[in-house]
Amino acid sequence: MLFSIQSIKELIESEPAKSTVAKNKIYKQRGTFYLDHGQTPILCETVDADASVEQVLSAFQKAPAVAVLEKNGVVSGSITAPQLMECLYAAYQHLQAFYQTVIQTTDASVTVIDREKRVRTWTKGAERIFSLTEAEVLGQPITQFFEPNKLEILHTLYEGKRINSHFHQPRADLFVLINSNPVLYNNRIIGAVVSETDVTNQVMLNDKLFTMSTEVHRLEQEVAKYKHSTDPFQAIKGNSASLQQTVQLAKKVCSVKSTVLILGESGVGKEVFAKAIHEASESPDAPFISINCGAIPASLFESELFGYERGAFSGADHKGKKGKIELAKGGTLFLDEAGEMPLDMQVKLLRVLQERTYYRVGGEKECKADFRLLAATNQDLPALIKKGEFREDLYYRLNVVSLHIPPLRERKEDIVELMHHFLNEFSVRYQRPIQQLSPEVMQALFQHDWPGNIRELRNVMERLVVFATDGVIKKEYLPFYESTHLQEQAADRTEEIDETILPLQYEMERHEKKVLERALRLSNGNKLECAEKLGITRATLYNRLKRLGMN
Template identity: 65%
Template sequence: MGFTIQSAKEILKSSLGKTAAVKNLIQRNEEFFYQTAENAALIPCKAVNEDVSIETLIQAFKQHSVVVLLDQYKHPAACITAAQMIDFLYNTYKQLHAFYETVINTSDASVTVIDANERVRTWTKGAETIFSVKEEEILGHPITKFFDRSKLEILQTLHTGKRIHGQYHQPRSDLFVLINSNPVYYTNRIIGAVVSETDITNQVLLNEKLFNMSHEVHRLEQEVARYKHSQDPFYIIKGKSAAIQTTIELARKVCTVKSTVLILGESGAGKEVFAKAIHDASEEPNAPFISINCGAIPPSLFESELFGYERGAFSGADYKGKKGKIELAKGGTLFLDEIGEMPLDMQVKLLRVLQERKYYRVGGEKEIDIDFRVIAATNRNLHELMREGKFREDLYYRLNVVTLNIPPLRERYEDIIELTHYFLNEFSQRYGRPIHEISPEVLQEMLQYEWPGNIRELRNIVERLVVFATDGVIRKEYLLFSASRTAALNNQILPSIESQEKQHIILSLQEEMDRHERKILQRALKIVNGNKLECAKRLGITRATLYNRLKRLGLD
């Protein structure tokens, strides 16, 4: 509170030290005596250094009624009697209490303090407002007299030391709050607990209204889209946050010219969606958009996939020959996804095509002229790859004419609600499963989650929610994660063994998900005898996605 006394020297700064009667001291050898009045008996004194702790000073008063404080030269600096010390400590206590009361009365939040016997010691005006219980009614009484024990998070904090931060809680059917809770420790034991609660009932109710209105807006937007002849290509990119809107505006400017574009962003952030929008906004309606995932094609097949081949170019080739991705993209856009995964030898050949706009098919002798736009994308750090010699600098500067940085979902949290409603509407229509209620706890968890997989992960999670919501109600237990539970575990103070277990749970959360995915992929590949194309079909994913996941999990 600002009045912590660290040493006896602090007392010298107070009025107590200034009024100390040093002149009444009598020194004999190395001992001090205090004379209360002329010709009165001498009282033995305890001499201590002025820098000793307040605890040492109090111990000295347990054996002596007068204590002498010595300065650095061992000269008397002050003489303090027990009565003076008691008066000083009492005044300090009163000041601390005054500050405590002022802080409590200034806060609008609900703050509750209970002691070791579960009795309420502090009950603020905010608590009165939220719970409709007056301070004079509850103060000094067991908290369980007024509330159901099973719904009191503060009791878990008191009895187990559990710390809570930002946890969603519903103490009553008509009340929603966010809780922060901490135990009160004294001499390494819990003597009480403090909980603060913020009423978010209005936000929850508004969110429910927003959900219903958003669902209706999406329905109307789809109806309007049926009759709209020229739709904005960037309409598909959802979000009103400043981060995503700035990126969209920059992408619109790119559409006015056919320069090469390099799109950077984490996996699942929407790089291909931006590439397609740029293509649609700048090319003719029937212009081709050819996508190639540079990380999903084996190096031995890369050249034939990109450039195509003449008939008889190699053993096993189609007798008619085959057009490559570059040729298929003529008059349109070639999207090179995961460009950072492209083999070095292919980087040289691609650079030549970009510079000269000419190339040869594999096994061909005729030079082919080509006119197409290149949009490249990667989630890798190209500068780091260049330092490691895995990506050519000349190709980087050829691609890096215009750069778009797609913000990850954790930098645009305000868009999560809109995206969630958009995907809910999409999957509820696809599966013919109307969703009429989503638990506020679900949205709270989604807003607190880090989203390492970005938009793709959010879309998959929403699909899962719709699949499990057979009664049209989306509940918290349908989520694959629990952000608040993870945060609570992070803040808990547990014994050493439990602490190790806690760290293991948090540390291995992603590992557990990867391990589970690895088992699924291994089992699927075993069933189809290693046929990756068949494996991708059975899992309901593209071959490129399968290759990426196999590579990330070390199964390639």
């Protein structure tokens, strides 16, 4: 009740009011209520029981006392102006007591400033983090102790910027996570509140872990040169639940010779899975033959797959040539990008899988097909079947067992292990040891969507090692950071140059759309997180997206 007095009835029935208000006696004379006050009664203005305190204050402008009427017309209480002041002051003191207890109890650093940037609250956590006592800071401008350009709370104060778990470095030796919100009164910012959680130790530990992990990876590679791995799946990096589930399913098919269809976006590591299945299933000397169905012209596909006899066609090798099926004899044939296979070749491959025999181009001798088939694609084969671009019977031949490799954006917990693995690989290759990886880089890596998956991550890690000539990896070296920065600069320049004046409603909607697009991008499309960052409910976010045509 003390935290949200909504009606006059709640106020006069509250604990601070009971001792004084209960003594009031009301009587009615000729339709008017009076407060019994000796020889001189006090006129009472009447208000409903659910009237707000603001409405009661307006009533006091008409009379020195207020009577509270229930719906049945019965007076349930009354209060005079001095009693109201006393009750409100008591409620304010109670609220202050709760507020001070909360502030003293929390371990976090909490700072509150007013409109003039003066510090109004400075907790013990803030004293511990910033080594400044409450006596030194309270009532003083916060800019007196910190550089203004390093104070996120000022952005909140002046721009209404809301921050959630934002990484910040206010000093060279201090790293914190920030939550910040403006203090609003009558839709006007009158102050700002910021809480900081000290993560300096975690950052330092991360740096040490990175250095030690790099050394461990180097030693593992050295050991691997002299010790043959008994588990081919060790080459697949990552411990996320979704990836490990796929790995366990892949291990189950290693004991049989069934055809396996590996599904996943480009760059997720489909060929790595295929090689692991092959190595776990076949003898060490069994061949692993890979053919990319999207890289071979349709006219040459048949000869590449089946081989040809000498003189089979103009320009053919006079000795003839073995096809991929023959080269894969006793081992594994891996069809990469199987969805790109020409339709006429799909028919011929289906016959090979059914009959286990084939003919070379230009040959008359029947050859036996002795291989295990693994196929991979990043396309939606059922959709291609509906379009008539892929044979349904071949699809069922390939899809005996299917493995779906999750994209990197769905298993971001694997980024750290993959990152360390690739950084170590390239730092050893280029003889360029990495000494430092800033927390900003780590944050940017986790926020990126990775449309190119592991292949993109590997390329980014190589780029970072190439640019880190001093052994320090900086955020500016990230390719997507540079792109985002240029886009924001271009947008700013466009807004500066554009002098066209459009209707206000249109301009406001256009600006709102830009804000929502940016918030969604920074939240990786997570609408709940986006709504929290914007300080609105998820329902409000959905309504605005619908209104702006952003569904």
